[in-house]
Amino acid sequence: MAPTLELDDIQGLLVRGYSSLKAACFLLLAVTDPPAARPALARAALRVTDGRTEPAESAVNLALTAEGLRRMGTLPPGLDGFPEEFVSGMTDPDRSRFLGDLGQDAPRHWRWGGPATPPVHVLALLYARDEPSLQRLEAELRQDLLATGGLTEVLRLATAELGDREPFGFRDGISQPLIEGLARTSRVTAARDGATADGDVVKAGEFVLGYPNEYGLLTDRPLLPDDGTGLLPREPGGTGADLGRNGSYLVFRQLHQDVQGFWGYLDDVTRRPDGTSDPAAREALAARMVGRWPGGAPLVHAPGQDDPARATDNDFGYVATDPDGLRCPLGAHIRRANPRDSLDPRPGSAESVAIGRRHRILRRGRSYGPRGGPHPPPTAADDTQGNGLHFLCLNANISRQFEFIQHTWLNNPGFNGLHDAPDPLVAPRGNHHATFTLQARPVRTRHVGLPQFVFVQGGAYFFLPGLRALRYLCTAAPRDGQR
Amino acid sequence: MPHQLAVTIRAALPAARVAEVSELLAEAGRKGVAGELFPFAEVTGVHFARLLVVPEGPGADGAAVPASVVYMGEVDAPLQAHLTDLVRKAGEGLEKVFGHCDGYPTGTASVAARTAWLRAHRIPSAAFYVNTVGRGRQQILREARLREAIEEFLDQQGAALSGAPPSRIRAAIQEYVTGRPDLAWARSRPAPPALWWRIRQKAHLLALPLAALFLLPLLLFALPAWAVLLRLHELRDVPSGERPDRRHVRELAACEDFGAQNPFTAVGSVKPGRFRRATLTAVLLVVDYGVRHFFNRGDLTGVKTIHFARWLFIDDKCRVLFASNYDGSLESYMDDFIDKVAWGLNAVFSNGRGYPRTRWLVLGGAKDELAFKSYLRCHQLPTHVWYSAYDDLTTATIDTNARIRAGLFADLGPAATRAWLALL
Numbered sequence A: 001m002a003p004t005l006e007l008d009d010i011q012g013l014l015v016r017g018y019s020s021l022k023a024a025c026f027l028l029l030a031v032t033d034p035p036a037a038r039p040a041l042a043r044a045a046l047r048v049t050d051g052r053t054e055p056a057e058s059a060v061n062l063a064l065t066a067e068g069l070r071r072m073g074t075l076p077p078g079l080d081g082f083p084e085e086f087v088s089g090m091t092d093p094d095r096s097r098f099l100g101d102l103g104q105d106a107p108r109h110w111r112w113g114g115p116a117t118p119p120v121h122v123l124a125l126l127y128a129r130d131e132p133s134l135q136r137l138e139a140e141l142r143q144d145l146l147a148t149g150g151l152t153e154v155l156r157l158a159t160a161e162l163g164d165r166e167p168f169g170f171r172d173g174i175s176q177p178l179i180e181g182l183a184r185t186s187r188v189t190a191a192r193d194g195a196t197a198d199g200d201v202v203k204a205g206e207f208v209l210g211y212p213n214e215y216g217l218l219t220d221r222p223l224l225p226d227d228g229t230g231l232l233p234r235e236p237g238g239t240g241a242d243l244g245r246n247g248s249y250l251v252f253r254q255l256h257q258d259v260q261g262f263w264g265y266l267d268d269v270t271r272r273p274d275g276t277s278d279p280a281a282r283e284a285l286a287a288r289m290v291g292r293w294p295g296g297a298p299l300v301h302a303p304g305q306d307d308p309a310r311a312t313d314n315d316f317g318y319v320a321t322d323p324d325g326l327r328c329p330l331g332a333h334i335r336r337a338n339p340r341d342s343l344d345p346r347p348g349s350a351e352s353v354a355i356g357r358r359h360r361i362l363r364r365g366r367s368y369g370p371r372g373g374p375h376p377p378p379t380a381a382d383d384t385q386g387n388g389l390h391f392l393c394l395n396a397n398i399s400r401q402f403e404f405i406q407h408t409w410l411n412n413p414g415f416n417g418l419h420d421a422p423d424p425l426v427a428p429r430g431n432h433h434a435t436f437t438l439q440a441r442p443v444r445t446r447h448v449g450l451p452q453f454v455f456v457q458g459g460a461y462f463f464l465p466g467l468r469a470l471r472y473l474c475t476a477a478p479r480d481g482q483r
Numbered sequence B: 001m002p003h004q005l006a007v008t009i010r011a012a013l014p015a016a017r018v019a020e021v022s023e024l025l026a027e028a029g030r031k032g033v034a035g036e037l038f039p040f041a042e043v044t045g046v047h048f049a050r051l052l053v054v055p056e057g058p059g060a061d062g063a064a065v066p067a068s069v070v071y072m073g074e075v076d077a078p079l080q081a082h083l084t085d086l087v088r089k090a091g092e093g094l095e096k097v098f099g100h101c102d103g104y105p106t107g108t109a110s111v112a113a114r115t116a117w118l119r120a121h122r123i124p125s126a127a128f129y130v131n132t133v134g135r136g137r138q139q140i141l142r143e144a145r146l147r148e149a150i151e152e153f154l155d156q157q158g159a160a161l162s163g164a165p166p167s168r169i170r171a172a173i174q175e176y177v178t179g180r181p182d183l184a185w186a187r188s189r190p191a192p193p194a195l196w197w198r199i200r201q202k203a204h205l206l207a208l209p210l211a212a213l214f215l216l217p218l219l220l221f222a223l224p225a226w227a228v229l230l231r232l233h234e235l236r237d238v239p240s241g242e243r244p245d246r247r248h249v250r251e252l253a254a255c256e257d258f259g260a261q262n263p264f265t266a267v268g269s270v271k272p273g274r275f276r277r278a279t280l281t282a283v284l285l286v287v288d289y290g291v292r293h294f295f296n297r298g299d300l301t302g303v304k305t306i307h308f309a310r311w312l313f314i315d316d317k318c319r320v321l322f323a324s325n326y327d328g329s330l331e332s333y334m335d336d337f338i339d340k341v342a343w344g345l346n347a348v349f350s351n352g353r354g355y356p357r358t359r360w361l362v363l364g365g366a367k368d369e370l371a372f373k374s375y376l377r378c379h380q381l382p383t384h385v386w387y388s389a390y391d392d393l394t395t396a397t398i399d400t401n402a403r404i405r406a407g408l409f410a411d412l413g414p415a416a417t418r419a420w421l422a423l424l
């Protein structure tokens, strides 16, 4: 029996991506004066959307960085119980090396979150039905958060109106894990969209702290000996207060997409012998980098051409249909980001899928820039304004989920027995001469010296607390010396 | 081709020198600098090498064992050639490190004297896993070059060969390789390890079961008693539940994730008492047997990403050192352990103090994910100086490269020819 999720204490973003709220923006804030910031955040916390029902008009969610938690002054400064990667943060030099944020992707060049820009402590995620509604919401929230001067705005990140395509032009948001306990409701939607893959139902504890995870265990989370307020949930089987319960970790990375560079490269390498562009070949090569056609159809089911009937098809594995990558290349983005049934030691088995379930993330990103949303053909003007993805994902264990996918699957040149081949779409190239191999019979073709198409321009790890924990963080008595 | 050896050299450090040597190694280890003091790349036959300080610990009778400096290498046989070359090429570095230890021949002492000292400070491995026994460093590096040459040839000739039948494509590759004198070696197969060594292995293969057969009555008699004792111990032993100190984790992280592979070094205390010591001795005997005879072809019970791993007893079996070289990150390594060989790790490490609770030696334990990961992190040591002769080659790549070479000039039928081309 799956435990019942306390939806009234879980922030709505964990439960749904607010697909009917097409407008969104993200406010990055710094705590400048903790005593004034606490009541300001407490006021904003009253607006936070929980997970019970799909909001029709607007939604607000709040998250804090490790430094933000410290600034609030209500927790022990060592942040015991929070994982090391969260506490040391995304821009710690060892983490940067691990994540591949080097060279031009290094935090010192970032627009936000890096050492060269003001620190980010609080993230406010605002969603609304349309742009005017978002403006009203934003005005109200600014009043709550900024009027008393405890918090200052570091940056406002705009997003493009939610469409079903990301800036390179591919349908996005097709494959998501379903949280056990919510699965029944989400399954209805999933079935409607034709999206039901085996192994997609994942234990709640993989995303929501305080519930059993895929090992049947509770992920480490911050516990307090006694919260003194009676506000927090009790630790199951213990005496302490559970600050983590119903919370999650939110990974935020601003990923700039070089749309022109991407399509320009594809155009160059697929030209006909007479030098003219070959749009069909260009699109086919792009599809093989992604693993789906721009319309969404997966290559394992639609190897030859896009198939609108399969636009949201997510019911496939790799081992039975395409073990050698002849349809969907072994290095394609979706084949790395979720290898489904192709993991060792027994590819094709239920065990393989079970191992994969320990490395899933809930993607909650939104595109930005003029090419987010519905889609004109690429023009040179687009990139000057900047296009990309505000990549957001939720997970309970950053090391085992987001970082694992990023390091061991996407950026790893040796993924899946490949060689010199990081993710063709999203990985940094570093000083590797990146190769993209199209497996074929009798012999493969390779694209050597692949340029980089996606660049990191900001980011941070956030804690997305449960509603009671959020209230506790802004209303509990500050600790000595933390005033 | 030679077989591979695990060399471990350990010597006590005077207490006053520990900080200095640790600092020296940490400094040298910061990428790139190590090569000046320890030019392992020039020492023949080195696959991997590391130098680190093992902190003091409890010895027999409660007496403390001082901190020590340890050199470990995974090298091609023979040992003497390696040590001599090491002293010749890395003499200065060795002197800076071992020069503080009792009796190390410094100054004008001969190479032979230093080599003899190193030999005398060796520690035998209780068990040593080699991903693929007999694959020497030179073979690995050469086969990577061969692969690269063939891939580039195909990139250039792709258009000309498109539409050609598999046999024609392979013939073109053969012709190309034949035309490259620097790849002449690829025409013949790599030689197997020395005959005497293979005979010794075969003898070992038979000896252990024979001994077991001989002792069978005794074992059958002892087994139930052992099982009862084991359960009693397991119920009584206290898991430490410790989470690693953040500073310690940062120090470890600073030594990790520079290339496709990482080193792992850990030290732990064996639980007190004769029972655990005897159990661990027996378990490592079985591990040794298993890795020598069965898990010597690229796969350690389902984990394929380990190049080398060794287990050794130190300090009168009061502590165990474990060292390995693996592909990927520590997180992926630990996940592999939990998902694929939890039972194997439990059998060994549950005899270590503080390990998560096991049942019947092999159940539970590592399945307690975060407790297990914390246990490993708590016992892990920073591998200050670490060298890999091929730090961009994963075990999977090395294996594919070897198969490409093996099939290149072999006599292949049509199906095998297609399979061979698919390796590229």
Ligand code: HEM
Pocket: A166, A168, A170, A171, A172, A173, A174, A175, A176, A255, A256, A257, A290, A292, A333, A334, A335, A337, A338, A361, A388, A389, A391, A402, A405, A406, A410, A425, A426, A454
């Ligand atoms: C700008 C950068 C990126 C672009 C343009 C992009 C694009 C896409 C597209 C088009 C899909 C297929 C649609 C779908 O299945 O929903 C997809 C799937 C996916 N992506 Fe990305 N992605 C990006 C970055 C990332 C990053 C950084 C990660 C993780 C660290 C990631 C993880 C995933 C996952 C887990 C899937 C689902 C795979 C599956 O279940 O089959 N993506 N991405």
